[in-house]
Amino acid sequence: MLLCEQQTPRGLNQLPRKKTEMELAVNITLLLMLCATVFAVVKLQSLFAIVMLFGIYSLLSAMIFVALDAVDVAFTEAAVGAGISTVLMLATLVTTGRWKKKPERSGLLPLFVVTITGAALVWGTLDMPEYGNPANPAHHHVADRYIAESPTEIGIPNMVTSVLASYRGFDTLGEVIVVFTALVGVLSLLQVRRPRTFARKQDNRPDTHRRRPYPVLQVVALIMMPFIIVFALYVQFHGDFGPGGGFQAGVIFAVAFILYTLTYGLDDSLALTPLPALKILAAGGVIIYGGTGVVSMLLGGNFLDYNVLAANPVSGQHIGIIVIELGVGITVASVLITVFYAFVTRAERNRAGEKQVDLPNKAD
Amino acid sequence: MFATAAAALLVIMCLALVRAFRGPKIYDRILAVNMFGTKTVLLIAVYGFMTGRPEFLDLGIFYALINFVGVIAALKFIERLDEYDEQEER
Structure with a gap:
């Protein structure tokens, strides 16, 4: 909308x-x-x-x-x-x-399987209702109620946000937890470490590109970063009114720090955003989201029923949506930044020629 | 007027696409993707005005940003290929 x-x-x-x-x-x-x-x-x-x-x-x-x-x-x-x-x-x-x-093998069998599957799928669509017909059941299952009720029930102009954050609050909580689980998965396979601490090979190639300064890019990145972050905040809190919301804002936030890492290197950017803080933030976002649900239960409503968060149900919905979108944004941003750091750490280790024994959690 | 602009942009995008397909050098592709991204921003803006929704510009700003960071990442990657040997890619 x-x-x-x-x-x-x-x-x-x-x-x-x-x-x-x-x-x-x-x-x-x-x-x-x-x-x-x-x-x-x-x-x-x-x-x-x-x-x-x-x-x-x-x-x-x-x-x-x-x-x-x-x-x-x-x-x-x-x-x-x-x-x-x-x-x-x-x-x-x-x-x-x-x-x-x-x-190594010929592609004929896969091609055959894909052709058969594709044909079966096309055949399956023949039974489906006419494509693009507004009277199709898919457009009237719950959509009618959302479109008719959400302006009075939730009262925010962007209906997508009302559906995502309120009507479908459970699904979105699930998505945030999936994002968080992805982080846990990546961190259990890859390490995040400062490249400075790597053991260097003796016969090192000249270290030219290890700390090659990028004066122009660094200055531009520093000038851009505040604007990117302000834009992320705008997308975050304007999600009720226009396109945007926690997921998108989280990514934009992460892009700011990815830009910093690309121009200044992982050492500097790990100093800027320490790993423990990122981990706490990633979990914190999920807790903010789930906590909103618990609070609404304590106030006498259902889980994630924002109506009870304020005296007036509509303002309760507004508060609930803003808070959970904030949780989504925090989790998405910190997860993406951490995953990116993990990938960069791996690349830097290959460069340094360090042996890859990636069992970071065994030792401690 | 907007329709003409949109048509012109689509033609330019096709040209950039051809360059991205054919290469032959890595730099041709990076340049093609960068140009494609810029044209995407423009097309979104034009499309927004054509259909009477100037707030598509929000989206355009974001595409410009993504494009910028993506190109920097691609160039960083090339720098990483120490033994990059001007060979053609297919």
């Missing part, structure tokens, strides 16, 4: 605005480019080129989401797909090398 619909939430009887030919043409072109990108990804051998094309792929799909009016989804896709995963995959490439291995 979008800003301009604040005053007049789209009613049930109002049909969606007709798409013009130009918008249709844009959609078709975008989809064609998406297909071309997929085929290029399959064909290419250089993993680096594939990662670059994945970036393009996310940008394209994000634009298609924009064209479909799903601005919140586009925001998330851009943040996670084009931003974070590109950076993480590049960090992985440093470890794995950048050429695809030649497959």
Whole structure:
């Protein structure tokens, strides 16, 4: 849902605005480019080129989401797909090398299986209701109630946020816990350590790029960081009114620190955001979210029923949504920063030539 | 007017896409992705005005940011390939 619909939430009887030919043409072109990108990804051998094309792929799909009016989804896709995963995959490439291995077996059997599965899926869609028909059951299961009631019940203009944070509060809590679990998984496999502490090989190559200064990038990064953080806060707290919310804001926050790490190095950025603090924040966000549910139980409501948080149910909803979005933002930001640090640590260790015995938790 | 601008942007994006597919050097691809990202920002802005929703600009700002950081990460990666040997990539 979008800003301009604040005053007049789209009613049930109002049909969606007709798409013009130009918008249709844009959609078709975008989809064609998406297909071309997929085929290029399959064909290419250089993993680096594939990662670059994945970036393009996310940008394209994000634009298609924009064209479909799903601005919140586009925001998330851009943040996670084009931003974070590109950076993480590049960090992985440093470890794995950048050429695809030649497959040992012939691709005929997989091709056969994929063709059969695809055909079965297409066959399955024949029974589905007509594509894009507004009368389809999928559009009327719970959506009608959300659209009719949420302006009075929750009272915030961005309906996506009301559904995500209030009606579907349990699901979102689950998502935050998944993000947190991902962090636990990464940390149990990879270590986060200051590169300074690595044992260096004796026959070291000249240390030129270890601390190569990037004066221009460093200055630009320092100038940009406050703006990025302010923008993250805007997205965080403006999520009730426009596209945005905790997930997106968390990613933007993390991007600020990733930029710092890229330009200043892991040593400096671990000094800026110590690992123990990040771990506490990652858990703290989940606790804020779950704690809101417990508080609403203590006040006599159901778990995550924000109505009881204030005298007036609508302001209770507002308070609840802001608080849990804050929890989401804190967890997402600190998890992403920590995962990125873990990847960079691994790459730096390979560079230093240290033996890879990655059992960090065994010792202590 | 916005429709013309959008059409022009789509053409430029196709050209950038071709460069990203064909390479042949790593730098061609990085430049292509960077340019593609910039055009995405512009297209979102144009599309927003075309459909009467200027608040898409929020999204545009964010894409510009992601693009900037992504290119820095890609360039850092190239620097890491000590033995990068100007060979072509396919």
